[in-house]
Amino acid sequence: MAYRFCENEQFDFEVMALLGAAWQQGSDPGEVLATAGTLREADGRRWFEGWTELARRVRSDGERAAAAGRRTSARDAWLRAAGYFGTGLVAADALADEQRLLSVFREHRECFDRFAAAWEPAAERVAVPYEGTALPGYLFRPATGGADAPTVIVNNGSDGPVSTAWTMLGAPAVARGWNALLFDGPGQQAMLFEHGMPFRPDWENVITPVVDFLLARGDIAAGRLVLAGISQAGYRVPRALAFEQRIAAGVADPGVVSVVDSWWNNFPPELHELFDSGDRTAFDQVMREGIEEDEEFPALWQWRAKPYGIHSPFDLLTEMGRYDLTGVLDRIAVPLLVTSPEGEQFWPGQSRRLYDALPGEKEFVEFTAAEGAGMHCEPLGRALFEQRVFDWLAARLDVTA
Template sequence: MAYRFCDNEQLNFEVLALLGAAWQQGADPGEVLATADALTDADGRKWFAAWTDLARRVRTDGERAAGAGRAASARDAWLRAAGYFGTAMVAADSLADEDLLLAVFREHRDCFDRFAAAWEPAAERVSVPYGSTTMPGYFFTPPSGGAGAPTVIVNNGSDGPVSAASTMLGAPAVARGWNALLFDGPGQQTMLFEHRMTFRPDWEHVITPVVDFLLARGDVAADRLVLAGISQAGYWVPRALAFEHRIAAGVADPGVVRVADSWWRNFPPELRALHDSGDREAFDTAIREGLAEEPEFAAYWRWRAKPYGIDSPHDLLTELGRYDLTGVLDRITVPLLVTSPEGEQFWPGQARELYEALPGEKGLVEFSAAEGAGMHCEPLGRALFEQRVFDWLAARLDPTG
């Protein structure tokens, strides 16, 4: 798919994702294209400044609309502003200023909080018990009421904002008369930026408390829970389903078996051999020298590494090796739909590998570039994604819907 807005591959993908979010009112194509047009060869600082400027302008529009009693205009502006703040944060590590990142994250979350409160009916702010603390979340219900309806647990990926999780999975569920729970797990959003809690590979210890919380509510149908995940959650969802069997169906978009492969694809084989030799000091030196020569990639590395909380490149990649489904695939018996977009740039080939290894009921849905739905998480094919994925779920959970 040859849509080019930025020279930087990651930033170009972010523009595509924002354009796709417009399907669920998470962005305005004109605002996105006008901003991206000035960022073709931008560095991280310019990117961060441009999207935060747009976000603040749109947030101000929302505040004016709210002050004038125009609830729908305010709600939509706050969702767009949240998405633009989230897009800015992708380049925050180019600034080497953690305080600025935290400040903009709080602006992002404030806008999403306002959007959630303006939803009809207002989303419920929830706290999911997790060990000695809680995970923050939002429980959205359809206007008709969600008692007895399927409930989709929306599992975000490695670095996406909650606004993206909402437009990609939460809003489509609610539009179909279902409930949607959005939450921040360890290493994600609030849990990372506010509480410094990092990722864990054994994600069942995150999802089981979520299921416990939902089933204790009294308004959630115990036999109609869905766990759906995007991006790196294509690993976390099947991992959790290998141990948590109270869920009726799952979605992995895309299927991921080994998370580390998306990191190793950036390096030549000799660096992999150096890592595997166990020479930690030599490997760290080689990686850090390379990062010093490529500031843009270094910023991207810091952003992707942040949720793991590990400074040593050798130790980080060793830890990533634990994010591997190989040893638990035979335990996944919950019906699981695996997406496989053409041109998957992070985990090519792993969707089919996961699908073929699943022992229980399963589905594989492919998305092609010819349909406009290629690339990781189908950024420009959101209508087609919703149709195929939610129809598959409905056939198992809501045959009359």
């Protein structure tokens, strides 16, 4: 975009994502712009405090509305507050205070819980059985919908809050008369912050329990399941579909073949050569010196690395190298839509790489800057995204909504 809201690139993107969330009532543009205007050159601490302050103010508005019996006003305020808390948490690692991160995460989640309970009909809080524990989630249903309504399994990315998963994929599904399941998998949100459970590359072992849970209920139509994912879930969705055949269609926004490339794209070639040499000690030393030289980068590195639960840069990048679809692409038979936003800043070119390698039914959907829908996850092009993606899904599932 010609206009930048913040000097920090990550913060600038977060403002755009919040503005896009207004399409599904996940933010108020005036609140976003007024707050972003005070944070244009903010460091991590100021960013965290600015959005947390707004979130608490909006949460208080919701609580007053609820006390007065104004359900709709309360519901809308709680959703916005959840989104603002989530935006602040992007910089929580700049505080070097894990307990403060956890405390604010719980405030975020409490707001979303209240929003979900105030939804009509109220969302059902669910627990998906998973390897001796349970993955927390929310099952949203439309006010009117038949027994054969499709169900969208919303797969979050690496660090997005559940409120973003709702506005990007859950809300548009429910608006069309479909069910939507939002859940936290390993390395995501509650499973990371509350339970310390890291990511895993074999995501089929997460999605299969989710599918088992849904189909065991008796009120979810078999053969009508959709798996849709945003950001790093552009890897997770096709990975799961290579093994889980009970899904009717999938969406990867954007397509991701090799997760680690988003990191290597930002490092000089000589650093990659040092990594390839296998000298773990030397690589970690160079990386840590480089990280500490940048005032803002240490917090961002920690935020991005946190879901993997690995502190050594060498070990982290080694582990991330396992998040690669190359060996399983020929197994994907489920129809898959792959988005390709112009200016994709994390995995440029990988949407086309994924699409070209798919052996079965597939669709390649481009979003351009001229349409106002460029950049990772089309932050400012949500209406166009919904139209193209959900119309394709509707055609695959033979529904008219």
